[in-house]
Amino acid sequence: MKKITNKILWIFAVGQFGWSLLSGIISSWMVYYYTGENAVFSSYITTNPLFLGLTLFGIITAVGRVFDAVTDPLIAGWSDASNFKGGRRIPFMKAVAVPFAAITVGVFALPQTSNTALNDVILFITLILFYLFMTVYCTPYNALIAELGNTQKNRINVSTYISFTYIAGFSVAYLLPNLAGMFTSMSEANAVRLAIAILAAIAAIAMLVPSFCIKEREYIASVPVKTKAFSSLFKSFKNRQFRRFVYSDIIYFFAVTLFQTGLAFYITRLMHADEENSFVLTVMMTVVSLCLYPAVNKLAPKFGKKKIVVAGFFAYAAVFLITVFCGEGMGWGYLIAVMAGVPMAILGILPQAVVADIAEADAAETGEQRNGMFFAARTFAMKMGQAIALLAFTSITVSQTELSYRITAIVATVCCLIGAVLFLFYNEKQVMDTIVAANKNKESAESETAEENAAQSSAEESGE
Known part of the structure; x- marks a missing residue:
């Protein structure tokens, strides 16, 4: 196997930029452009509550999560059990990158007939396909985090790099209104659609970079898992430490998606500023977050990931509490952006590393490399939190x-x-002790094998 270098990890991280850009377009701008005072597509769909106070988006996302409950473990199971020439993960990513980007454009471009009910159905179908394609790309992609992060150093590094590209992708997504504003010769609706198409094309290219530039088989010695998809999912959730992580992770994505979805509204309705300021605030958050990355990398080994993640939750709570009381003027926005950079740095890096730790410890205990299923469960937690939000x-x-x-x-x-x-309630010490013990056993076994081979070679030479 070739050595996994930081160059390979950075190439891998480019894919995260692509899918986070697409995710940012949907989570940050879909509700904004389809509903509310500034909506440009509201005439195409049903905007009033349809059932028990639920809106069209509420119903779509609820149904979508039931759909994900089936597709997430299936895709993870197929990826874990696959034995393609190109590896267990890369072939899935390569196949779905372009359709994933195209359907993102479709969410905004296709529901535009003169029939509102038909538009509702089209929007439902395109969003379901969006989440399906996200699963097909992200589940194998996330499984590679544990496999490329084959040491604690590589694990922290890859988690840091993908955190950077994740934030970068979401930041570029906030450029949408600025980009649309450049096309003054078009209607506002078509300008928004063209801007989305441009961003989606950039995202597609980014997602294909690791697919074509990383030869999975040259870096990862993986063995296809024989356990069926849902049995593997059940085994993953039998892991007590993983369950504790997932519970908090769903809460995290719920809270963050509420904030991301509401940011444009907080700016326009509470601060009474222009929506274009969304990008300015996002850049500020990103810069602060990036400045804190080295500190997070140094503090994690010293204090443990658990303590720092908990601190990140409390920091986000403080940011949201300030948002509750914010008033007119962008001064509030700048304060929120600077403070939000702290939990963004922490929770952008460490949760991925925590899942990789749990997956490695589980593999040491069970003998099965089910990284895909563990990260599929996290992807499901992410989408569940986003949907509920x-x-x-x-x-x-x-x-x-x-x-x-x-x-x-x-x-x-x-x-x-x-x-x-x-x-x-997450027991980090237990997980890390399991990993350390497994690594010691592996080193001991390799040492014994080397000694046996040396003795055999010596005996053969003596016999000659």
């Missing part, structure tokens, strides 16, 4: 009052505090 946000803000937007920030604050408490 979209459901909650669109339902809470149906009145479009300032108070309704402040309530979303209150909910996010409370959820971050709950997430911190839940993660306190």
Whole structure:
């Protein structure tokens, strides 16, 4: 096997930029452009509550999560069990990158017939396909985090690099209104669609970079898993430490998605500023976060990932609490952006490394490399949190009052505090002790094998 270098890890991280850019377009701008005072597509779909106070987006996301409950473990199982010439992960990523980008454009471009009910159906189908393609790309991609992060150093490094590209992707997504504003000769709706198409094309190229530049078989010696998909998923959730992590992770993604979805509204409705400021604030968050990356990398080995992750939850809670009370003027936005950079750095890096630790410890105990399934479960947690957040946000803000937007920030604050408490139950020491013991046994076995080979060679030479 070739040595896994930082160059390979950076090439791998480019793929994260691509899919996070697509995810950012949907989570940050879909609700904004389809509903509310600034909507440009509201005439195409049903915007009023349809059933028990649920909006169209709420119903779509609820159904989508049921769909994900089936597809996530299936894709993970197929990836873990596959034996393609190109590896267990890369072939999936290569096949779906372009369709993933194309369907993102379709979410905004296809539901534009004169029939509102038909548009609702088209939007439903395109969003379901969006989440399916996200699963097909992200599940194998995330499994590579543990496999390329074959040492604690590589694991922290790859988690840091993909955190950077994840934030970069989301930051570029916030450029959408700025980019659309450049096409003054078009209608606002078509300008938005063209801007999305340009960003999606960039995302597709980024997602294909690791697919074509990393030869998986040259770096990873993987053995296909024989356990069936849902049995493998059940085994993953039998892992007590993984369950504790996932509970807090769902809460994390719920709270963060509430904030990301609401950011444009917080700026326009609470701070009474222009939506283009979304990009400015995102850049500020990114810069602060990047400045803190070295500190997170140094503090994690010293204090452990658990303590720092809990601190990240509390930091996010403080950010959301300030949002609850923010008033007119971008001064509030700058304060929020600077403070948000702290938890972004922490929770952008360490949770991925925690999952990789759990997967490695589980492999040491069971003998099965089910990295794909562990990261599929995390992908499902991410989408579950995002879905519930979209459901909650669109339902809470149906009145479009300032108070309704402040309530979303209150909910996010409370959820971050709950997430911190839940993660306190994660036993990091037990997981790391298992990994250390397994590595010692592996080194001992390799040493014995080397000694036996040396003795055999010596005996053969003596016989000659």
